[in-house]
Each structure stands twice: as C-alpha cells, then as structure tokens.
Amino acid sequence: MGAVDDYLVGVEDEGDRAVLARVYRIAQELAPDAEQGTGYRMPALKHRGKVLISAIRAATHIGVYPFSAAAVAAVAGTVSGIDGAGASTGAIRFAPGTEIPDGLVRDLVLFRMAEIDG
Template sequence: MGSVDDYLAGLDPDDRAVIEGLYAIVREMVPDAKQGTGYGMPALVHRGKPLVSVMRAKKHIGVYPFSADAVAAAAPLLEGYDVEKGTIRFQPEHPLPEAAIRAFVTARLAQIDG
C-alpha cells in the first residue's frame, strides 16, 4: 500500500474528511511524523516506528495506534466506541473525541521515545 496521502485520495469524500481530521491532530502533535507503513497499512511513522494508521473498513473506520497500551490509555475517553486490544472502531458520523486521539498518541509517543 502507498502513502497516507495516496490512501486518502482514494476514499469517499465524507470518509476522507473524517480520517484527514484525525491525521491532522496527530500531525499537529508530532510535526516530524513521516508517511510510511505499519503492518502493511499506510501510517504516520515517528523515529522509524509506526505511530498510527487509520483505515476505512467495510462497516467502520479503524484506528490502529500499534499498541494495546496506547489504546488502553485512551479507553476511558472512548465510552460507546468499539475498543479492542489494539484497535478503535468508529462510524464517520461519530468521530473520535479529540481528547481520546491525544491520549493514545501521547501514550504511543512515550513508548517510541521511551
């Protein structure tokens, strides 16, 4: 799969807007993040390690912070969302709260920079 930008270009405009918004928060928090891949998915990468990937699936949008601990750090802010060990799922009409995004990105950064 190609870059995050290539992936976004192929999405439905409504999905693209939601996913771009999430990536915009991550890029604001980690301005030096590069486009790359993680586990074969387009992702933002920090210091050579995958930071986050956001992908449209058939029935949801999935967020993959590449860390169960990062998802757990945000879990208290994600009541009502589908949260599993390393994945957060949501519908475009119910985007993730910015505080939750900041929580899992902060946790993942701490792991990478640790």
Template structure:
C-alpha cells in the same frame, strides 16, 4: 505524495474528511512524524516506528496505534462515547460518531511516549 496522501485520495469524500482529520491531529501532536507504513498499512511513522494508522474497513473506520497499551490508556475516555468499539489494539467508529479530538491527542501522546522510551 506519500502513502497517506495516496490512501486519502482513494476514499470517498465523507470518509476522507474524517480520516484526514485524525491524521491532522496526530501531526499536530508529533510534527516530526513522516508518512510511511506500519504492518502494510499507510501510517504515520515516528523515529522509524509506526505511530498511527487510520483505515476505512467495510463496516467502520479503524484506528490502529500499533499498541494495546495506547488503546487501554484512553479506553475510559471513550467508554461513554456512542458507536465506539475497542479491541486489543484497535479503535472502531462510524464517521457519524467521530472520535473526540482530545481522545485522539491522548492516544497519539501515549503511543509517542512508548516509541521514545
């Protein structure tokens, strides 16, 4: 087991399913990504750099691409989506209003491109 597997096993099933889905999409986009840590959080790591972390917080699920530029790259895509909050390097949402798959794919692609520069 890796850090993400360990983290997912600690979550309640509803949160686990939503968070696991985001990691699965990220792995589809970057199959070479490995389980690791980024800033102390379970994360997918690509070329030795954190690619994406998804964590349950007290009042939301947070998506952390370790890059304000990656969040900005999809901000317009999420503007009309209900229940999503954006900050400099974070996307917040509620499990009942999950992120659209296409937005997650674009987010991961933007972060991957940054890592590979």
C-alpha cells in the same frame, strides 16, 4: 505525496475522508517529524522510524490503530462513552460517520510517542 495522502485520496465517502484526515492532521501537529509510511499494510505515520498511528475506513467501520495495546487501554474509558465505538486489544473502531474526539486522538498519539521515545 506519501502513503497517507495516497490513501486519503481513495476514500470515497467525503465525511469519512475528513474524519480520517483530521486524525492524521492532529497526529502530525503533535509529532511534526512524523513521516508517512505503512504499518501492517496500512497507511500510517511513523515517529522516529516506528509506527505511530494509522486510521482507515474498513468495510464496516473506521479503525484507528496506535500499534499499542497499552495505548488503546489508556483511552478505553473515553471510547466506551462514544455511541457506535468500541475497542479491542489493538484497535479502536467507530461507526462510519462518527466524529472521533480530538482529545482521544491526542491522548493516543501522545501515549504512543512516549512509548516510542521511552
């Protein structure tokens, strides 16, 4: 097991755990070489040694962190159309229980991978 697997085991709400696991699963499908690790003390997947994405259940929200303000900006239009979701400079936050669209996760991960590979 790794940092992501260990983290997911500890997420108490089954629905939120499933949402978080799906974020990581999509990222892993797009970046099969990604390894589990941490970034800014959060469980994360790393691509070529650099942090690719993190998704966590915080006290009041589910946070997705691509570690890139440009990646967040690239999907801001999609985020604004989701009830209970919002974006800041480096994060996208969803109300607990919110399904995170697969396409949004794909766009974030592909954007971030391009940054890392660029």
